[in-house]
Amino acid sequence: MALHNSIQKGKEITITIDGKVCKSIFGKTILEIARENGIYIPTMCYLTKVQPIASCRMCMVRVEGVDGFILSCQEKATDGAVIQTQNSELYKERQNIMKLYNVNHPLECGVCDKSGECDLQNKTMEFDVAGQNFTAREQSRPVENWGHVSYDPALCIMCEKCVRVSTEITGDEALQLKFGGYSSTIINVKKEKNYTSLGEAAAVCPVGALVSTDFKYTSNAWELEKIPSACPHCGGGCQMYYEVKRDEIYRVTNNYEFTSMCGAGRFGFDYANEDVTKDANAFTKAVEAFKEAKSIRFASSISNEEALILQKLKGKYGYKLVSPEARAYQNFMNAYASVTGKTLYAGTMKALSQSRGIIIVGSRVNNDAPIVKYHINMASKWHRARVAYLHPMEDSEIQNIVTQYIKYEAGSEEGVMALLADALLKEKELPESIKAFLADLDIGNLSAESNVGEEELETLKHSLDKKSGFSLVVGADLYAHPRAAQIAKLVALFEKYAGFNVICVPPAGNAMGVSLICDLDDGGEGYTIGYNAPGDFTLSALGEGDLDMPAMNQQEGTLTTFDKRVVPMNVALPYGGYVLNDIANALGLKAQYTINYTKELPVSKGFKAIEFDALPDYFDINGNENRGYLLESVSTPVNESLEEVAQIEEFDGAVIYQCNSVDQFSPFTAKCDLLDKEAVLLGSQQFAMATKLQNGDQIVFEVDGVRFERLFKIDTSMKGTIALNPTFDRGLSSALLFSYRFSRLEFERVGS
Amino acid sequence: MGLEQFKNRNVGTQNYRLLDLGETPKTGFGQFKQVAKRTFKGELFVGLWVTLREMINALFRGEMHTVKYPFEKLPISPRYRAIHDMLRLLESGHYRCIGCGLCEKICISNCIAMETRYDENQRKEVSEYTINFGRCIFCGYCAEVCPELAIVHGPRYENASEQRAGFSLFEDMLTPIDKLNLQQEYDGFGAVTPYADENIKKTPLAY
Numbered sequence: 001m002a003l004h005n006s007i008q009k010g011k012e013i014t015i016t017i018d019g020k021v022c023k024s025i026f027g028k029t030i031l032e033i034a035r036e037n038g039i040y041i042p043t044m045c046y047l048t049k050v051q052p053i054a055s056c057r058m059c060m061v062r063v064e065g066v067d068g069f070i071l072s073c074q075e076k077a078t079d080g081a082v083i084q085t086q087n088s089e090l091y092k093e094r095q096n097i098m099k100l101y102n103v104n105h106p107l108e109c110g111v112c113d114k115s116g117e118c119d120l121q122n123k124t125m126e127f128d129v130a131g132q133n134f135t136a137r138e139q140s141r142p143v144e145n146w147g148h149v150s151y152d153p154a155l156c157i158m159c160e161k162c163v164r165v166s167t168e169i170t171g172d173e174a175l176q177l178k179f180g181g182y183s184s185t186i187i188n189v190k191k192e193k194n195y196t197s198l199g200e201a202a203a204v205c206p207v208g209a210l211v212s213t214d215f216k217y218t219s220n221a222w223e224l225e226k227i228p229s230a231c232p233h234c235g236g237g238c239q240m241y242y243e244v245k246r247d248e249i250y251r252v253t254n255n256y257e258f259t260s261m262c263g264a265g266r267f268g269f270d271y272a273n274e275d276v277t278k279d280a281n282a283f284t285k286a287v288e289a290f291k292e293a294k295s296i297r298f299a300s301s302i303s304n305e306e307a308l309i310l311q312k313l314k315g316k317y318g319y320k321l322v323s324p325e326a327r328a329y330q331n332f333m334n335a336y337a338s339v340t341g342k343t344l345y346a347g348t349m350k351a352l353s354q355s356r357g358i359i360i361v362g363s364r365v366n367n368d369a370p371i372v373k374y375h376i377n378m379a380s381k382w383h384r385a386r387v388a389y390l391h392p393m394e395d396s397e398i399q400n401i402v403t404q405y406i407k408y409e410a411g412s413e414e415g416v417m418a419l420l421a422d423a424l425l426k427e428k429e430l431p432e433s434i435k436a437f438l439a440d441l442d443i444g445n446l447s448a449e450s451n452v453g454e455e456e457l458e459t460l461k462h463s464l465d466k467k468s469g470f471s472l473v474v475g476a477d478l479y480a481h482p483r484a485a486q487i488a489k490l491v492a493l494f495e496k497y498a499g500f501n502v503i504c505v506p507p508a509g510n511a512m513g514v515s516l517i518c519d520l521d522d523g524g525e526g527y528t529i530g531y532n533a534p535g536d537f538t539l540s541a542l543g544e545g546d547l548d549m550p551a552m553n554q555q556e557g558t559l560t561t562f563d564k565r566v567v568p569m570n571v572a573l574p575y576g577g578y579v580l581n582d583i584a585n586a587l588g589l590k591a592q593y594t595i596n597y598t599k600e601l602p603v604s605k606g607f608k609a610i611e612f613d614a615l616p617d618y619f620d621i622n623g624n625e626n627r628g629y630l631l632e633s634v635s636t637p638v639n640e641s642l643e644e645v646a647q648i649e650e651f652d653g654a655v656i657y658q659c660n661s662v663d664q665f666s667p668f669t670a671k672c673d674l675l676d677k678e679a680v681l682l683g684s685q686q687f688a689m690a691t692k693l694q695n696g697d698q699i700v701f702e703v704d705g706v707r708f709e710r711l712f713k714i715d716t717s718m719k720g721t722i723a724l725n726p727t728f729d730r731g732l733s734s735a736l737l738f739s740y741r742f743s744r745l746e747f748e749r750v751g752s
Numbered sequence: 753m754g755l756e757q758f759k760n761r762n763v764g765t766q767n768y769r770l771l772d773l774g775e776t777p778k779t780g781f782g783q784f785k786q787v788a789k790r791t792f793k794g795e796l797f798v799g800l801w802v803t804l805r806e807m808i809n810a811l812f813r814g815e816m817h818t819v820k821y822p823f824e825k826l827p828i829s830p831r832y833r834a835i836h837d838m839l840r841l842l843e844s845g846h847y848r849c850i851g852c853g854l855c856e857k858i859c860i861s862n863c864i865a866m867e868t869r870y871d872e873n874q875r876k877e878v879s880e881y882t883i884n885f886g887r888c889i890f891c892g893y894c895a896e897v898c899p900e901l902a903i904v905h906g907p908r909y910e911n912a913s914e915q916r917a918g919f920s921l922f923e924d925m926l927t928p929i930d931k932l933n934l935q936q937e938y939d940g941f942g943a944v945t946p947y948a949d950e951n952i953k954k955t956p957l958a959y
Contacts, residue, residue, distance in 0.1 A: 108850075110850055110852030110853075110854065110899055111850050111851060111852055111875075111876040115852075143874045145874070150870075150874075213870065216870040217851070217868050217869055217870040217871075217875075217876040217877070218867070218868060218869055218870070219853075219867075219868070220852075220853040220857070222857065223853065223856070223857070246865075
């Protein structure tokens, strides 16, 4: 059958559904083809973004010439099939299924969160089930509070969507099915972890069984206004809706049928700069400060339009624009482009989720970009992808998807990339210069310095043998590396010569947009304006600066996503103060609203001249993303020359790694009540031994001039002499951190 | 009777009978005489006697026909839609409202606002509940839709206030716990008046 499938795959077929002739290709299920053609087949357990679950049997159809009913969600259509989706027999059958779903289901819709958007409610009405014809002996099934989500087994219809999401999408693997006939239930096997990613599982629950504990019972679904937007936290720009009532965000939802979002996006929404009024005095001072200023330092968590305003101000007043994170990314991508000849990496998230082999370098991916981890997990679950995780620190959270962990020494990323290129690219068709570069590599030395064994690379190479569809995910460790340009070129080789789906995950915020729009400078000078960053005069959306600015959920504008898409963001909460555009207008620019700049975003960098209000923001019935537009890759001159791999700086002794905890990205997420805000230096037992620190010690140290006062905690799941140092809790100063993420720890003790 | 008679609109030819009102006085003395005669005929005292009799009946025989509003009030029909009451469960004394939000949804003048929360017993609890009586049009939909008979129209009909916006909170409308025994059950929207049968006047077929 498998052979038969593979031969037929992609072949054009024609089937007839309810008399309508539908053309499609082999490999698609009957349900998919029906939906493409606008034919309705009722389902209860079907969730487009995961594999068919087939637990509800609602989607059955009659296929001519086949006895019994066929489950359309999992049955692939064959050429010439004649299918009937609606008849009295099917209606009766479906009605009976609904009657069984309603056995002992509480009738207290009035106090159920799902009421009004409940699948069970809708289908019960649709199939005209007016009463509960069957009952069963009721069991004691207490409501369980799992932290971010709560589970009410009495309401659960066992559709398994949550379990599938937890396994196939988020990969936390916390939810499992406990079989037992009528007493079957969903169990949380990792309660103590209290994953925010379970919010994703709650989102797909068709009834009120799995709901966000914070939202539970606070509002009826119909009272909330859905405001479509994009999540501004990690740079992923995930699709989301703010659900608002009386100027308060009650919850964040998304189009869960086709897209996903991480826990930070779902639970980190209360960071607005509230109760701001127009302070004319402060505004005048701000305009004066701008007139006096020589440079502007800003965090990259701004919209594309704001970035353009800053760029325009630079053109007018010659400011130096300083945004260290975005600058590092810009430099990295410039070097990258010098090999590929294109301004953007070619990788997409969809291709990542369909990869057969994935290599991750230079990013603690679960912390840096959970949505990337989700896509890696999808590849792992759907295609049994080999996942190689190359990093100085092992991450126990992604153990379940990583098939090979390769540890390298902090600082040796260049050597590691060179070794990878040597192992995986040697047999590809390469230009002479690169061949020569690879031949000249002193593998033994690199291997010794980076601590990556040749046999490890050999294993990796073997595991990718006879497979196709590879992805390479690189992250923020590389961007601020002293040899970033060289590393970028090595990464680019994978895209150009090996057809890898390469994703250079931008740092948190809108670093990609900023790096494309602004001509950034390496260092500031003189009087400095800080925008969400420290400066002589600070504009802050955190509410602690000289002039207030709106937070991302209080302004409209566009963001760039990991998929290189420009997506619109709408106003969820009111804001009464001044915005950057007001200052720009006072300084001689002219635009009524910030979004007037949307159509002026630089076409030369791949943006399109489209009005903000003309940007689409929806998924069509087949799950095609129609949000904003895709950035276009612009051709750039090619210069493939590679330098010799530099000697690495040694990081011996205790090392700290600037890395935020899961769900935390910036001072904005740090304001959110529902996210875990514990900011401690987290190290292993071994780290404690090396530094002679004890669990609970209070220490002080400095990174890039930012003072950290930290409690030290031992995490027994960690290994090695590198500790995690979060940066999200430093307020405006977070934006000052610019250097390589690993640094030696020199500390002083505080107190006793 | 033929149709012709109905169609005949010539009123002048109908058979009207004139009342005998006597002669209209023609002289000044004649007019004076008519006034004096009508004034001192003694009919004045007939009217005065009626008033006096009713006063005696009211004051001494207990047949008072008015009430001393606002110290006294007449009971009002249960159908009357006055200021809302929030009822309690008679057994436990707990308020009946389950926070389903249907009253808020159905309210056509948008005068009901409520907030609910997840309480310690993992149940839905009403944390805020306000009715803006300046906006309320007393249509009764809230009481009609309430699945628990928790919000009802009470007997309080005095709505005059110094300003247009007048808010009532949940506690204001809730039956005081010490007066739970006096809580009147609401018969529901469109209930008949008590003693309706006695009070109703039958339409006579003939006198």
